[in-house]
Amino acid sequence: MAIEKIHMPQLGESVTEGTISTWLVNEGDYVNKYDPIAEVTTDKVNAEVPSSFSGTIKELLAGEGETIAVGDLMCHIEVADRQSNVETVDHSEVLSTNTPSSNQEQSLKMRYSPAVLRLAQEHNLDLQLITGSGRGGRITRKDVEKVIREDTLVKEKQEHRATEKNTEKVLEHDATQEPVDDKPIPPMNPGITTANGDKEIPVTGIRKTIAQNMVRSTTEIPHAWMMIEVDVTNLVKYRNAEKDSFKENEGYNLSFYAFFLNAVAKALKKYPQLNSSWKGDKIVQRKEINLSIAVARDEELFVPVIKNVDEKSIKGISKEIDTLAKKARNGNLTPQDMQGGTFTVNNTGSFGSVQSMGVINYPQAAILQVESIVKRPVIIQDMFAARDMVNLCLSLDHRVLDGVICGHFMSHIKEILENISPETTPIY
Amino acid sequence: MPVISYIQAVTQALQEEMERDEKVFVLGEDVGVRGGVFRATEGLYEKFGESRVIDTPLAESAIAGVGIGAAMYGMRPVAEMQFADFIMPAVNQIISEAAKTRYRSNNDWTCPVTIRAPYGGGVHGALYHSQSVEAVFANQPGLKIVMPSTPYDVKGLLKAAIRDEDPVLFFEHKRAYRLIKGNVPEADYTIPIGEADVKREGADITVITYGLCVDFALQAAEKLATDGIDAHILDLRTIYPLDQQAIIEAASKTGKVLLLTEDNKEGSIIGEVAAIISENCLFDLDAPIKRLAGPDVPSMPYAPTMEKEFMMNPEKVEHAMRELAEF
Numbered sequence: 001m002a003i004e005k006i007h008m009p010q011l012g013e014s015v016t017e018g019t020i021s022t023w024l025v026n027e028g029d030y031v032n033k034y035d036p037i038a039e040v041t042t043d044k045v046n047a048e049v050p051s052s053f054s055g056t057i058k059e060l061l062a063g064e065g066e067t068i069a070v071g072d073l074m075c076h077i078e079v080a081d082r083q084s085n086v087e088t089v090d091h092s093e094v095l096s097t098n099t100p101s102s103n104q105e106q107s108l109k110m111r112y113s114p115a116v117l118r119l120a121q122e123h124n125l126d127l128q129l130i131t132g133s134g135r136g137g138r139i140t141r142k143d144v145e146k147v148i149r150e151d152t153l154v155k156e157k158q159e160h161r162a163t164e165k166n167t168e169k170v171l172e173h174d175a176t177q178e179p180v181d182d183k184p185i186p187p188m189n190p191g192i193t194t195a196n197g198d199k200e201i202p203v204t205g206i207r208k209t210i211a212q213n214m215v216r217s218t219t220e221i222p223h224a225w226m227m228i229e230v231d232v233t234n235l236v237k238y239r240n241a242e243k244d245s246f247k248e249n250e251g252y253n254l255s256f257y258a259f260f261l262n263a264v265a266k267a268l269k270k271y272p273q274l275n276s277s278w279k280g281d282k283i284v285q286r287k288e289i290n291l292s293i294a295v296a297r298d299e300e301l302f303v304p305v306i307k308n309v310d311e312k313s314i315k316g317i318s319k320e321i322d323t324l325a326k327k328a329r330n331g332n333l334t335p336q337d338m339q340g341g342t343f344t345v346n347n348t349g350s351f352g353s354v355q356s357m358g359v360i361n362y363p364q365a366a367i368l369q370v371e372s373i374v375k376r377p378v379i380i381q382d383m384f385a386a387r388d389m390v391n392l393c394l395s396l397d398h399r400v401l402d403g404v405i406c407g408h409f410m411s412h413i414k415e416i417l418e419n420i421s422p423e424t425t426p427i428y
Numbered sequence: 429m430p431v432i433s434y435i436q437a438v439t440q441a442l443q444e445e446m447e448r449d450e451k452v453f454v455l456g457e458d459v460g461v462r463g464g465v466f467r468a469t470e471g472l473y474e475k476f477g478e479s480r481v482i483d484t485p486l487a488e489s490a491i492a493g494v495g496i497g498a499a500m501y502g503m504r505p506v507a508e509m510q511f512a513d514f515i516m517p518a519v520n521q522i523i524s525e526a527a528k529t530r531y532r533s534n535n536d537w538t539c540p541v542t543i544r545a546p547y548g549g550g551v552h553g554a555l556y557h558s559q560s561v562e563a564v565f566a567n568q569p570g571l572k573i574v575m576p577s578t579p580y581d582v583k584g585l586l587k588a589a590i591r592d593e594d595p596v597l598f599f600e601h602k603r604a605y606r607l608i609k610g611n612v613p614e615a616d617y618t619i620p621i622g623e624a625d626v627k628r629e630g631a632d633i634t635v636i637t638y639g640l641c642v643d644f645a646l647q648a649a650e651k652l653a654t655d656g657i658d659a660h661i662l663d664l665r666t667i668y669p670l671d672q673q674a675i676i677e678a679a680s681k682t683g684k685v686l687l688l689t690e691d692n693k694e695g696s697i698i699g700e701v702a703a704i705i706s707e708n709c710l711f712d713l714d715a716p717i718k719r720l721a722g723p724d725v726p727s728m729p730y731a732p733t734m735e736k737e738f739m740m741n742p743e744k745v746e747h748a749m750r751e752l753a754e755f
Contacts, residue, residue, distance in 0.1 A: 014546075014603060016603065017606065114712075114714075115711060118712075135754050138755065142631075142632070
């Protein structure tokens, strides 16, 4: 003896449930296969439900007037021998017993999805250190997001503690991070090992900012380079003749740097293409000529800005260089001093360099390196002459600029510098 | 708000639109005296008479053609294909005429016809009563294809389709007719065609689908929720043209996307959804875009075991969702 089930049959297309209007059998009744056991009404039809088996009705599971879904149990029936009913085999088990992958397996640990890689780069995370919860130990996007969330919490707590303890003075140049904050910084490099005696210097503050800026500039901007040689004999003579009286009258130095800044400003006025920024879908050409100048202090580098250089005399420029240099040395530069630069002139010659390839001061389009002025034999009209020579090295954003325009720009600077005299370039 | 079935929502929308605008009329096989083979037009013949509820011969090309002509003349016809499977003789009318009328006449003529058709399987309908035909029409600019999943959406979208100035194909899942019930306001409302709808907010995996599969996905999501898997479910509602913004947002939200359709897998509309995601969401993706669809065989078989194998169901959906969540 075996117990079989009779289910609500499908009584027509689109019918999903039926109401038992009348049971035609009672519990204990014997029915033959195909005998009607109940009357059922649906939205579409009234029909009799036939028995799927011959046997004794054991239990009616739905009452009259009750609506049950197609496939649901109507009643149990006891049958004489084992009549197999293929349809009662439950296939759903096959689906639900899919084996979850074992937690130990790590074969997918190093397979990173685009989302995971992007998040890791944006937040400077070492994926080696993250435990993956995905199949085969794969690190999922949610794993990374969790690390970022926890990391932010920790940082916030630390910052909170730091400000509580250390209310006296926060390093000023932290404020200078403003234009580059939360930008990708060079990822930690676990491949570098330290040997005995090596010193580990934590990367903080201004060093971190410099690193971020440099990585951003060199990864985003396709750099190209160009160098010209300029004969500045006239400039050297002019400046040397004036420098002592200038110092006496004004109280600060008349530097070569001021003359170069003046020449660059004039050339930028003529070729504003170099005074611009790449903005993805457009190039922003700046109206103001604000020159960033590089000023070093110990192991740090600042790039304060002299505004509207094209409107200033040599004296005015010299004065600003002096003020900014002093501020930098004393650590008094404010964020305002650092903002708004449109082009950078770097005085690499001050530490003896004769040639260099500058990294563009992001997001500007070019940087000019003024190298050492050195006396060199030069052939003029087939005769050797001792001349004061200087190399000017330009790094350019090749998305914004091409060789031709930069060539014109450099030639124009050369022309200005080689023709400097009290008439063309008065100090006051 | 009263709870009504999917097919009652169809009837309600038709009746309200016919009351609202006397230009709205219904035509199709057995839609009149019999009230439709599924009872979608029940009561309309009695209420509006034989001039507005027209029983037609068994000629789908003529049903579509009459609808298109009347629409161009200023009427608002709702043509019914008794089964979506029978739409094939009308394809020339729909694609070559209805879809192109506005474009061809440089806006002088429009064709505001609505063509309703029950589609889909799981009802022992076999070859000629189970097909999903949307992919045939889903690359014909000029057409709109609406495939709602709930009674609320049915009513709002069918009204919007009737009021739309251009031809709309309105596919109703015949198994959903009496299976799916829901709250539907008695008040007049429409739902904009072309907007997808988030049917469930979740953070772990995204399921994008339409029609009856939305219900399967929701059922599966409830089961998975007890295991801590939180599914986000987007109902496309309009499958042509697609709501690209909603697709991109839903896919980006979790980075793990499962696309569902009852249609044959290759060439189905979810392939286009996958293309939109891969074009726009690469850096948010955390897993390959997965598709769960019907097999590439000519039609839904009749034998119950075979039909079960072909047809989508909550267990298959749950299995695929779990696989993706565990990836």
